[in-house]
Amino acid sequence: MKASWVAEEEKSKVLKMSGADMLMEALEKEGVDVLFGYPGGAVLPIYDALYKRNIKHILTRHEQGAIHAAQGFARVAGKPGVVIATSGPGATNLVTGIADAMIDSLPLVIFTGQVATSVIGTDAFQEADIVGITMPITKHNYQVRKVEELPRIIKEAFHLAQTGRPGPVLVDIPKDISTSIGSYKPSNEVDLPGYQPTTIPNLLQVKRLADAIAQAKKPVILAGAGVLFAKAEEEILALAEQHRIPVTNTLLGLGSFPSEHPLFLGMAGMHGTYAANTALHECDLLIGIGARFDDRLTGNLAHFAQKATVAHIDIDPAEIGKNVETLIPIVGCAKHTAAALLRESTTSGDTEEWVCQLAELKNSYPLWYKNEGDVLKPQRLLEIIHEETKGEAIVTTDVGQHQMWTAQYYGFSKPNRWVTSGGLGTMGFGFPAAIGAKIGKPELPVVAVTGDAGFQMTLQELSVLQEMKLPVVIVIVNNQSLGMVRQWQEIFYEERYSESLLPVQPDFVKLAAAYGIEAASVTTEEEARAKFAEALDSKGPFLLDCRVASDENVYPMIAPGKGIHQMIGVKP
Amino acid sequence: MRRIITATVLNRSGVLNRLTGLMTKRQFNIESITVGHSDDPSISKITIVVQVEDDRKLEQLLKQLHKQIDVLKVKDLTEMALVARELALIKVMTTPETRSEIKVIIEPFRASIIDVSLENVTIEVTGDNDKVEAIIELLRPYGIKEISRTGLTAMPRGTQKTVYNLNQFSII
Numbered sequence: 001m002k003a004s005w006v007a008e009e010e011k012s013k014v015l016k017m018s019g020a021d022m023l024m025e026a027l028e029k030e031g032v033d034v035l036f037g038y039p040g041g042a043v044l045p046i047y048d049a050l051y052k053r054n055i056k057h058i059l060t061r062h063e064q065g066a067i068h069a070a071q072g073f074a075r076v077a078g079k080p081g082v083v084i085a086t087s088g089p090g091a092t093n094l095v096t097g098i099a100d101a102m103i104d105s106l107p108l109v110i111f112t113g114q115v116a117t118s119v120i121g122t123d124a125f126q127e128a129d130i131v132g133i134t135m136p137i138t139k140h141n142y143q144v145r146k147v148e149e150l151p152r153i154i155k156e157a158f159h160l161a162q163t164g165r166p167g168p169v170l171v172d173i174p175k176d177i178s179t180s181i182g183s184y185k186p187s188n189e190v191d192l193p194g195y196q197p198t199t200i201p202n203l204l205q206v207k208r209l210a211d212a213i214a215q216a217k218k219p220v221i222l223a224g225a226g227v228l229f230a231k232a233e234e235e236i237l238a239l240a241e242q243h244r245i246p247v248t249n250t251l252l253g254l255g256s257f258p259s260e261h262p263l264f265l266g267m268a269g270m271h272g273t274y275a276a277n278t279a280l281h282e283c284d285l286l287i288g289i290g291a292r293f294d295d296r297l298t299g300n301l302a303h304f305a306q307k308a309t310v311a312h313i314d315i316d317p318a319e320i321g322k323n324v325e326t327l328i329p330i331v332g333c334a335k336h337t338a339a340a341l342l343r344e345s346t347t348s349g350d351t352e353e354w355v356c357q358l359a360e361l362k363n364s365y366p367l368w369y370k371n372e373g374d375v376l377k378p379q380r381l382l383e384i385i386h387e388e389t390k391g392e393a394i395v396t397t398d399v400g401q402h403q404m405w406t407a408q409y410y411g412f413s414k415p416n417r418w419v420t421s422g423g424l425g426t427m428g429f430g431f432p433a434a435i436g437a438k439i440g441k442p443e444l445p446v447v448a449v450t451g452d453a454g455f456q457m458t459l460q461e462l463s464v465l466q467e468m469k470l471p472v473v474i475v476i477v478n479n480q481s482l483g484m485v486r487q488w489q490e491i492f493y494e495e496r497y498s499e500s501l502l503p504v505q506p507d508f509v510k511l512a513a514a515y516g517i518e519a520a521s522v523t524t525e526e527e528a529r530a531k532f533a534e535a536l537d538s539k540g541p542f543l544l545d546c547r548v549a550s551d552e553n554v555y556p557m558i559a560p561g562k563g564i565h566q567m568i569g570v571k572p
Numbered sequence: 573m574r575r576i577i578t579a580t581v582l583n584r585s586g587v588l589n590r591l592t593g594l595m596t597k598r599q600f601n602i603e604s605i606t607v608g609h610s611d612d613p614s615i616s617k618i619t620i621v622v623q624v625e626d627d628r629k630l631e632q633l634l635k636q637l638h639k640q641i642d643v644l645k646v647k648d649l650t651e652m653a654l655v656a657r658e659l660a661l662i663k664v665m666t667t668p669e670t671r672s673e674i675k676v677i678i679e680p681f682r683a684s685i686i687d688v689s690l691e692n693v694t695i696e697v698t699g700d701n702d703k704v705e706a707i708i709e710l711l712r713p714y715g716i717k718e719i720s721r722t723g724l725t726a727m728p729r730g731t732q733k734t735v736y737n738l739n740q741f742s743i744i
Contacts, residue, residue, distance in 0.1 A: 135590055136597050140641040143585075160641065194582060194644045318635035321628060 014185060019147040020049035020178040023111065026154040027055060029186060032082050034058065034073070034439055036066040040086025041126060042113025045178035047084075058439065058468075061460040063090050065432040067097025068458065071106050072433030075419045076394055077440030080107040080161045087113040088126030091172075092133065096426055098168050099137040103423030104252060105225065107166035109157045114143065116176040131172050139167030144174065147182035155187040164197030165316040166229060197315060201332030201340055209287070209311045209328050210345035216285035216309075218354040219245045222268065222297075225252035225422075226290015226314060227334045228415050233257070235338035236289065243348040246358050248276035250291045252422040255412035259391075265358060266367070269297040270558050271404045274365035274570045275358050277558070280305055281565040285349075288312045290334045293323040294423065303563025313337045367408050368571040369552070376524055378402065378477050378548040382409035384529050385447060385475065388536055393417065393445040396434040398454035399425035401483035404554040406449050417444070428457030431474060435461060438470045445473070445536060452478040453502055462515040465541040473535040474543040476508055479550040487553045492560075508545040519543035574603065575622055575630060576656060576726050579637055580645040583609055583616040587642045591618065594636055600624065604658075604723030615644070619725045649726050653733060656726035660704045661686075662695045665715035674714060681707045692717055700724075 017025070023046060027035075034056045039047045050057060060066040063085045070081025085094050091112040101108045115124040131143045140160050142153050150173075157169040213219060223236055233256050240247050240263050247257045248268040257264055266273030268280055277299075280286065286308040291297070293312075298304040301323065311328035312320045320329045330337055369379040382405050385395075391411050396419040397403040403420055412418050419437050421429035434448035455476050465472060477483075485500040512519035518538060522528045528546055535542035555569025581587050588607055595602055603621040610617050624630045630648065637646045649656075664674060674693065675685070683697035697707050701724065708719065 131586065132589070135586065136593050192641060195641045316639070318632065318639050322632055325628070 014183045016181055017184050018045065018049065018179055018181055019144070019150055019173065020045040022147065022150045022182070022184050023154065023173070023178070024049045024053050024055070025184060025186070026151050027082065028053070030154070030158045031079070035082050035084055036060060036070040036073070036436065037084030038063050038066055038086070038090060040090045040113065042087035042115060042175045043084060043090075043111075043178070045175065046111070046113065046173070049178075058435070058464065060432065060435075061463050062458065063093035064096055064428065065435075065458055065461040065464070067094045067101070067108070067110070068426075068429050068432035069436030069439070069461075070108055071097060071101055071104075071429070072396060072419050072436030073440040074101075074106045074108060074436075075433070076416050076437045076444075078416070080109050080158060081436065083108060083110045085110070085112050086126065087115055087130070087175075088128045090126075091130040092128050095133065095137070096424075098134055098170065100421055100424040100426045100429065101168040102137045102139070104421070105166050105229065106168065107161040108168040109154075109161050110168060110170040112170060112172050113178070114172045114174040117145070117174045118176065120174065130170065134170050137168070138170045139165075141170040141172070143172040144177045147177050147180045148185070150177070150182075151185060151187040156190050156192060159190045159192070160195065164195070164199075165226075198317070198331045199315065199333040199336055201313070201330045201337040203340065203344075205328055205330045206337065206340045206344050209330065209341060210347075212285050212309055212311060212328060213243055213245070213345050214347035214349055216349040217351060218283045219243070219285035219287065219349065219351060220265075220279045220283040221245050221247045222250065222280070222286060222288045222291050223247055223253045223256045224250040224289065224291025225256075227253060227256040228290075230290065230315075230334035231415070232289075232333075232335035232338050233415050235335055235342060237261075238342055239338055242342065243345065244351045244355055245287070246279055246355060248272070248279060250294070250297055250422075251407055251420065252418075253291060254407060255415045255418045258413045259411040260413060262359065263355070265362060267407055268564075270299065271408065271554050271556065273362065273367060274556060274567060275362040277564045277567060278361055279358055281563070283308045286310045288314070288324075289338070290314060292319045295323075298323065299558045299564040299566075300562055303565055365571050367556075369555075374524060375549045376522065376528055376546060378405050378479070378552055379409050380525055381475070381477065381528055381546055381548060382406055382449070384525070384532060385449070386410050388529065388532050389445055389447065393447050394419060394434075394437045394441060395447050395449055396420065396430040396437060397449045398427050398430040398451055399484075400427070400451050400454065401479070401487065401552075401554050402449050402451045402477035404484075405477070408554075427451070427454035429454070431455055432458050432461045434472050434474070435464055435470060438472050445471075448472055448474045450474065450476055451483060452476050452480060452505055452508075453482050456505070459511070462512065462517055462541075462543075466516045469540045471539055472541050473532070473538075474541070475532070476543070476545045478505075478508070478545055478547050479552065480505065481550060484554070490553070508543060512543040517541045517543055519545065521545040521547065523547045573624060573626075573630075575624055575648055575650045576654070576724065577620045577622060577634070577637070578647050578649060578726060579618045579620065579643055580610070581616050581618055581640075582642040582644065583614050584642050587616070587640075588618065590640050590642065591620070591637060594640070595620075595622070595633070598632070598636060600629075600633055604721075606723045606725045608725070619723075621724050647728075649728055653729040653731070654726050655729060656700050656724050657698055658701065658704060658722050658724045659696065659698045660708070660719060660721045662697065662708060662711060662716060663692050663718040664695060664711050665692050665717055670714055674711070677710050678707065683707060
């Protein structure tokens with residue numbers, strides 16, 4: 001009797017609501033307080049439900065801007081970026097950002113509208129098979145078929161996006177699902193039998209690595225973005241100091257180890273430091289942590305860490321052994337694994353000679369450029385930005401020369417301040433990402449370093465910046481060319497600058513003015529410093545058009561197909 | 573090398589597409605693929621016959637398949653004692669003289685004629701690859717009009733020899 005009464009009461013608690021309202025309920029339950037998006041026909045019911053809610057929505061001026069902003073948010077805020085776009089072109093405009101988030105393992109939950117279930121498959125107005133399109137570039141994706149499934153799917157989507165190796169998850173919601181009424185049962189648990197990421201490492205393998213450390217004379221730690229996702233910076237620092245192991249970073253791993261630390265060798269890879277790349281070439285024990293041995297890091301694999309025992313710590317088992325043969329595979333989260341390693345490894349190898357040797361290389365062959373003449377050197381510009389922000393700012397970039405100079409000269413000492421498009425190398429990423437980063441971490445200064453070409457790919461988001469009065473400093477490293485393309489044409493294509501020079505460009509200062517944004521153009525070091533300081537103090541957005549030397553190249557460099565020891569442009 | 577891999581997957585829409593898509597993306601050549609649901613209709617079994625270059629590629633394939641959210645289990649059966657079968661339907665041209673000859677040819681294969689018309693017969697044969705290839709070669713001189721093959725489906729045998737080949741065990 002009592003049981004039936006309880007059941008009756010439970011039943012009355014089940015709320016009836018529309019799919020769009022269920023989405024809002026579920027988002028609030030996940031603690032989502034900001035959405036990045038753009039409305040359209042198929043998401044009208046969702047935007048109508050949003051109208052009544054207290055969730056902030058950032059209306060970017062292009063869907064690509066929305067997803068890059070969400071990426072910037074996810075990178076610095078430590079929670080998933082959430083994106084909404086409509087069906088068809090709205091959804092396909094997200095594709096670049098989704099692919100970017102996939103390859104850089106950024107947690108995103110993306111909601112796309114879809115045409116009504118009754119017309120799916122008929123080439124209806126604004127129909128695109130976004131689930132099919134994004135299958136290879138999402139960690140997982142869903143199309144909602146029944147309104148009652150929504151709470152479960154959203155719960156799963158957030159779980160998948162931010163656990164294990166993070167990544168983008170897309171949920172496609174047909175318009176009739178958003179409008180149809182169903183009973184809302186909040187989903188509290190996930191049931192994903194095919195998804196159980198290993199976070200606790202196998203102790204046997206950890207012990208093997210501890211033994212290898214005890215015997216190693218030339219060990220090196222390669223720390224990637226996995227260290228940042230796992231918040232394992234302290235453990236890695238302790239590990240390096242305890243055993244006197246030099247540390248290098250991947251591009252995306254910058255900030256996971258203090259750049260001013262004596263054991264830090266700088267970034268490794270195609271434009272890495274001579275010391276870091278030599279360490280990877282000469283080492284007898286390579287400990288990769290949360291890094292995926294990308295081709296831009298390793299150079300020609302035949303010359304990469306050939307003398308080393310390779311230990312690879314990664315939460316994604318598929319990354320281990322993918323590119324580099326691994327003797328000590330450890331599947332686990334970087335934090336747990338590094339902590340276990342600290343407990344297990346009590347004996348250090350004799351690394352003093354190695355540490356001295358690398359310190360000597362770091363000293364003799366630092367990053368270098370010739371600061372001469374009146375022209376502003378881009379490297380100097382980045383040093384100025386570092387000095388003025390004391391290395392505390394969040395810095396975002398696109399891809400190319402300005403990205404490499406930022407990686408080389410900004411000097412990141414703190415985690416999650418570095419937002420860049422690493423794996424996909426997306427032009428137009430940095431500026432919208434800076435908007436998302438500022439929203440995610442309003443207390444920190446944010447500098448968007450972009451190229452003059454990349455900035456023109458997503459500059460429409462200046463409207464958002466002005467609308468929200470966000471104090472973001474945009475630094476255009478303006479060399480009037482597609483710098484990295486131009487550099488490769490200079491070095492590898494006998495200076496045939498095919499379609500890489502952009503002498504005709506807008507007056508960026510006037511352009512900013514058109515959006516109501518303060519701006520300045522600078523040509524010398526002194527101007528750059530003065531105006532950047534002014535921009536940093538400004539209460540609102542500021543655009544700085546920095547006219548830098550247009551023929552400057554990024555060095556040192558490993559030419560494509562060459563080994564990590566065959567660097568060109570090392571300081572003589 | 574040729575590998576026979578089975579994947580136990582959740583029977584959700586698009587799951588086959590996910591697996592074939594990732595194999596295309598990572599340049600694995602699918603020789604055949606069969607799908608059917610298991611005793612539980614929400615769970616399907618996919619048998620993939622695939623050509624891989626070496627052990628490292630194979631390990632990568634197994635891990636990538638396993639990484640899919642809808643995939644519950646991945647197994648490489650190649651080195652195991654297994655039963656593997658495929659079914660083929662073969663339509664062969666006949667004349668009144670050859671009809672009985674064909675009957676005699678297919679008998680040792682335990683194949684059967686499942687359709688007869690004036691000009692041709694359709695033969696059903698089940699077996700491993702070699703057996704199906706053999707019967708096709710024997711029937712070829714009579715004129716094969718059409719062949720339809722299912723691709724391989726496979727299962728480990730109930731009794732396995734003890735294996736010490738550690739390569740089989742992935743670190744997942």
